[in-house]
Amino acid sequence: MFDNEYFNLGYLDTLSYRDTVIHRLDPRAKLIATVLFIVTVVSFPKYEIAGLLPFFLFPVLLFSLADVPVKFILKKVLLVSSFAVFIGIFNPVIDRRIVYSLLGVPVSGGWISFLSIMLKFFLTITSALLLIATTSFPGICHALQKLGLPEIFVSQLLFLYRYLFVLTEETMRIVRARDMRSFGGKGKGMKAFVHLAGTLFLRTVERAERIYQAMLSRGFAGRLHSVRSYRFSGADAAFVGATIAALYLFRAHDVVGAIGRFSMRVF
Amino acid sequence: MHMADALLSPAVGATFWAGTLGTIGYCARKLKENMDEKMIPLMGVLGAFIFAAQMINFTIPGTGSSGHLGGGMILAILLGPYAGFIVMASVLTIQAFFFADGGLLALGCNIWNLGIYPCFIAYPLIFKPLAGSGASPKKITIASLISGVVALQLGAFSVVIETLLSGRSELPFSTFVLMMQPVHLGIGIVEGFVTAGVINFVRASRPEILESAASARPLSGGISTGRVFAGLLIAAVLTGGALSWFASSNPDGLEWSIAKVFGKPELPEKETGIATALKSVQEKTAFLPDYSFKKPEGAKERGGPSWPSVDPGTSVSGIVGSALVLAAVLLIGLIIRALRRKSACRTK
Amino acid sequence: MSHHIVEFQDVHFHYPDGTAALNGLSLRITHGESVGIVGANGSGKSTLLMHTNGFLLPQSGSITIGDRKLDKKTRQEVRKKVGLIFQNPDDQLFMPTVFDDVAFGPLNLGLSPDRVRECVHEALETVGCLGLSEKPPHHLSGGQKSAVAIAAVIAMQPDILVMDEPASHLDPKSRRALINLLMHFHHTKIIASHDLDLILDVCKRCVIIKEGRVIADGPSEEMLSNRRLLEENNLELPLSLQKRDFSPGGDMDEITKLHHLLGHWAEHNSEHARTYRDWAKKAESLGRKDLAELLLRIAEETVAMDRLFQDAMDLCR
Numbered sequence: 001m002f003d004n005e006y007f008n009l010g011y012l013d014t015l016s017y018r019d020t021v022i023h024r025l026d027p028r029a030k031l032i033a034t035v036l037f038i039v040t041v042v043s044f045p046k047y048e049i050a051g052l053l054p055f056f057l058f059p060v061l062l063f064s065l066a067d068v069p070v071k072f073i074l075k076k077v078l079l080v081s082s083f084a085v086f087i088g089i090f091n092p093v094i095d096r097r098i099v100y101s102l103l104g105v106p107v108s109g110g111w112i113s114f115l116s117i118m119l120k121f122f123l124t125i126t127s128a129l130l131l132i133a134t135t136s137f138p139g140i141c142h143a144l145q146k147l148g149l150p151e152i153f154v155s156q157l158l159f160l161y162r163y164l165f166v167l168t169e170e171t172m173r174i175v176r177a178r179d180m181r182s183f184g185g186k187g188k189g190m191k192a193f194v195h196l197a198g199t200l201f202l203r204t205v206e207r208a209e210r211i212y213q214a215m216l217s218r219g220f221a222g223r224l225h226s227v228r229s230y231r232f233s234g235a236d237a238a239f240v241g242a243t244i245a246a247l248y249l250f251r252a253h254d255v256v257g258a259i260g261r262f263s264m265r266v267f
Numbered sequence: 268m269h270m271a272d273a274l275l276s277p278a279v280g281a282t283f284w285a286g287t288l289g290t291i292g293y294c295a296r297k298l299k300e301n302m303d304e305k306m307i308p309l310m311g312v313l314g315a316f317i318f319a320a321q322m323i324n325f326t327i328p329g330t331g332s333s334g335h336l337g338g339g340m341i342l343a344i345l346l347g348p349y350a351g352f353i354v355m356a357s358v359l360t361i362q363a364f365f366f367a368d369g370g371l372l373a374l375g376c377n378i379w380n381l382g383i384y385p386c387f388i389a390y391p392l393i394f395k396p397l398a399g400s401g402a403s404p405k406k407i408t409i410a411s412l413i414s415g416v417v418a419l420q421l422g423a424f425s426v427v428i429e430t431l432l433s434g435r436s437e438l439p440f441s442t443f444v445l446m447m448q449p450v451h452l453g454i455g456i457v458e459g460f461v462t463a464g465v466i467n468f469v470r471a472s473r474p475e476i477l478e479s480a481a482s483a484r485p486l487s488g489g490i491s492t493g494r495v496f497a498g499l500l501i502a503a504v505l506t507g508g509a510l511s512w513f514a515s516s517n518p519d520g521l522e523w524s525i526a527k528v529f530g531k532p533e534l535p536e537k538e539t540g541i542a543t544a545l546k547s548v549q550e551k552t553a554f555l556p557d558y559s560f561k562k563p564e565g566a567k568e569r570g571g572p573s574w575p576s577v578d579p580g581t582s583v584s585g586i587v588g589s590a591l592v593l594a595a596v597l598l599i600g601l602i603i604r605a606l607r608r609k610s611a612c613r614t615k
Numbered sequence: 616m617s618h619h620i621v622e623f624q625d626v627h628f629h630y631p632d633g634t635a636a637l638n639g640l641s642l643r644i645t646h647g648e649s650v651g652i653v654g655a656n657g658s659g660k661s662t663l664l665m666h667t668n669g670f671l672l673p674q675s676g677s678i679t680i681g682d683r684k685l686d687k688k689t690r691q692e693v694r695k696k697v698g699l700i701f702q703n704p705d706d707q708l709f710m711p712t713v714f715d716d717v718a719f720g721p722l723n724l725g726l727s728p729d730r731v732r733e734c735v736h737e738a739l740e741t742v743g744c745l746g747l748s749e750k751p752p753h754h755l756s757g758g759q760k761s762a763v764a765i766a767a768v769i770a771m772q773p774d775i776l777v778m779d780e781p782a783s784h785l786d787p788k789s790r791r792a793l794i795n796l797l798m799h800f801h802h803t804k805i806i807a808s809h810d811l812d813l814i815l816d817v818c819k820r821c822v823i824i825k826e827g828r829v830i831a832d833g834p835s836e837e838m839l840s841n842r843r844l845l846e847e848n849n850l851e852l853p854l855s856l857q858k859r860d861f862s863p864g865g866d867m868d869e870i871t872k873l874h875h876l877l878g879h880w881a882e883h884n885s886e887h888a889r890t891y892r893d894w895a896k897k898a899e900s901l902g903r904k905d906l907a908e909l910l911l912r913i914a915e916e917t918v919a920m921d922r923l924f925q926d927a928m929d930l931c932r
Contacts, residue, residue, distance in 0.1 A: 009365055156310055160354075164315045198464070260589070
């Protein structure tokens with residue numbers, strides 16, 4: 001369980017350092033596009049289904065252009081679905097008005113709004129995961145700082161990212177030792193956890209002390225400087241522009257309806 | 268429990284993001300004014316500690332189910348409210364990215380629900396007065412328990428409010444509250460015990476660490492309660508403003524939930540003034556003027572919760588269109604994949 | 616002129632819990648020296664290193680680095696001269712990417728962005744990690760991490776390198792690479808380690824400390840082949856000088872000592888000869904016959920020399 005989560009984390013992180021057309025885009029461009037995408041998807045009213053379908057174009061494009069393993073991401077999406085499903089499933093239970101008849105089968109409003117929630121869930125979560133799978137976390141942090149988030153918050157994110165892997169690995173070793181020696185659930189209780197977390201905490205504080213010394217010995221005087229310069233190129237602007245145009249088209253016009261009517265007239 | 272993008276409306280998501288960002292900015296300014304530089308690595312590594320500790324499951328006595336640490340209270344107690352909040356916000360941000368817990372729009376809500384309440388309500392108003400300065404382990408346990416419960420209750424209640432205001436779920440207010448609060452009572456008690464356990468463990472084995480953490484953090488005298496309330500008041504006004512704007516433009520959002528809460532279809536009278544004023548502003552500035560333009564031609568004016576009436580012709584073309592769009596999207600993906608494979612083979 | 620001298624004069628330090636870590640330690644290191652500090656656990660090695668750049672300040676006695684007496688006011692300046700490399704590279708590499716980490720020091724020195732990039736480039740080139748620049752530290756192997764940690768320190772162009780157990784996290788191959796790297800540095804080096812073979816390879820001089828005091832100080836080869844001295848200090852002979860069939864307790868006579876030293880000197884001869892031959896082949900394939908011939912001759916001479924060493928060792932028996 002713990003091992004799995006840890007290795008998943010590492011794999012996603014490794015993906016983000018690949019080199020593809022999408023990976024090479026400026027982190028700001030991808031962050032802005034993703035946020036706009038999520039807001040647009042979420043802005044659809046409760047009973048919308050057809051209007052959401054064209055939006056699948058975005059994840060499909062990213063999956064294929066950035067060479068992200070589809071199965072891996074979909075598994076992760078399934079893993080976090082619990083809360084949205086748990087709350088959404090009440091919709092069909094409560095809202096039973098029949099509003100639609102699909103090829104003779106009556107469909108209630110609740111099922112439609114539930115399906116809408118699920119589509120939105122899939123689109124928003126997938127796009128967030130695709131962002132991190134195509135953009136290194138330090139890149140995202142840089143984008144956040146450029147977009148105006150406070151320096152100290154961004155430096156916290158960077159430190160956290162750096163030591164996340166070191167500490168989860170350390171924790172994994174302790175947890176393995178615990179699980180190896182605990183039989184039939186004994187030793188996995190709160191008391192053991194408190195002891196474990198306490199020990200981990202003390203080690204962490206000692207580590208912080210050593211890191212601080214390492215920082216001091218390299219001239220740290222309270223500020224973390226950076227010489228990184230990302231360039232917002234024409235390609236980045238084109239990417240954001242195209243995203244906005246497509247989002248507007250899909251949001252403001254009934255693309256699905258138009259295609260449907262058109263094809264019915266043709267055949 | 269993490270709020271999810273799919274249950275949110277843009278207005279609610281944006282409002283909580285605004286509140287969260289405002290608080291992050293405020294804390295950053297506070298920390299910049301007077302912080303020991305030693306805190307910078309300490310905060311970062313403690314964030315990683317919380318992250319790692321959250322991944323460890325433990326069995327909850329008497330239930331057989333398993334729980335894990337939240338961490339907001341521990342951070343507030345160890346680092347003080349400002350640094351504690353920044354660290355909690357960064358932990359949740361990393362989770363939103365790497366585990367997709369909730370999603371990026373909901374992150375604003377999640378930082379609010381899991382960060383603001385422990386750091387700015389439970390810690391200064393409950394934990395500090397109860398635990399006092401030269402606290403005994405018993406006092407710390409009681410104080411953490413109560414503040415853990417209060418923080419989690421407020422957080423859970425916020426999830427209810429956020430969901431209802433967004434209007435994507437059909438759950439009525441009372442059912443939702445009855446579902447969320449008791450579950451989070453249990454979670455809060457566990458959080459309280461674990462928090463107290465870790466704090467007492469550290470106190471017993473290395474008391475100087477708590478002292479040095481306390482001396483390094485910017486706030487020695489304690490947070491002024493007046494300030495907190497002023498901040499919350501501003502947040503409430505902001506939220507209210509955004510909500511009434513939202514109410515005026517989205518017929519099946521707030522109005523629907525207000526209808527469930529208040530038992531009648533209209534908003535309370537006094538809101539209308541602000542609502543109409545805001546509506547005109549909104550119509551001029553909004554990215555998407557109104558949701559109604561998406562309705563098929565036959566849609567009637569709404570009566571009760573809006574639901575476009577559907578005539579058979581549009582519905583068939585809708586299904587055909589949907590199928591075509593999905594097929595096209597899939598095809599595009601497959602073509603690009605195939606092309607990439609080919610070019611990859613060639614370069615090899 | 617006292618160039619890059621490190622001088623400890625009767626330094627005392629005890630920790631708040633009463634442990635006396637340094638007990639009148641005196642030590643003088645001059646420019647360009649490479650000094651190994653050895654001693655049992657708790658002998659005061661780490662405390663000594665922590666004093667070299669002012670994390671800890673002597674409670675009595677004095678420390679001079681270069682021409683400055685180390686105190687609260689000068690320690691910021693002293694830190695620019697003394698590059699301290701910690702035992703665990705994970706603590707040392709705290710920035711999110713290799714580039715950012717190596718740039719951390721130069722940026723704090725206030726260099727211009729272009730100059731910083733140059734420094735980073737040079738430092739990474741020196742340790743052979745130029746290709747890792749954009750990687751996050753957690754994607755590196757142990758050997759790469761320690762190489763980058765060294766780059767991060769030498770990017771600040773310190774005069775003195777101080778290292779605490781530099782090879783303790785490394786596999787044998789990375790350890791050998793590190794030793795080769797260190798042998799090419801011309802900085803003043805102070806290395807504390809239990810890895811006596813590393814000290815023997817890298818440091819000309821060796822200082823043995825015990826209970827916070829210098830017990831012995833002299834050429835590494837002499838210090839580290841003195842079995843009795845080492846055992847008195849909870850140490851043992853470096854593995855390269857150990858012979859399994861030693862009768863326990865017996866002291867080494869001078870000829871036996873020479874035998875082991877010869878073994879140590881000759882250790883890499885055949886390996887080097889192989890390298891010269893490889894390069895000769897490469898030179899030939901590049902059309903440089905002249906170079907290739909010369910390299911082959913060097914290789915032959917090396918083999919011949921190795922034979923002489925073997926003969927000398929036989930005579931020692």
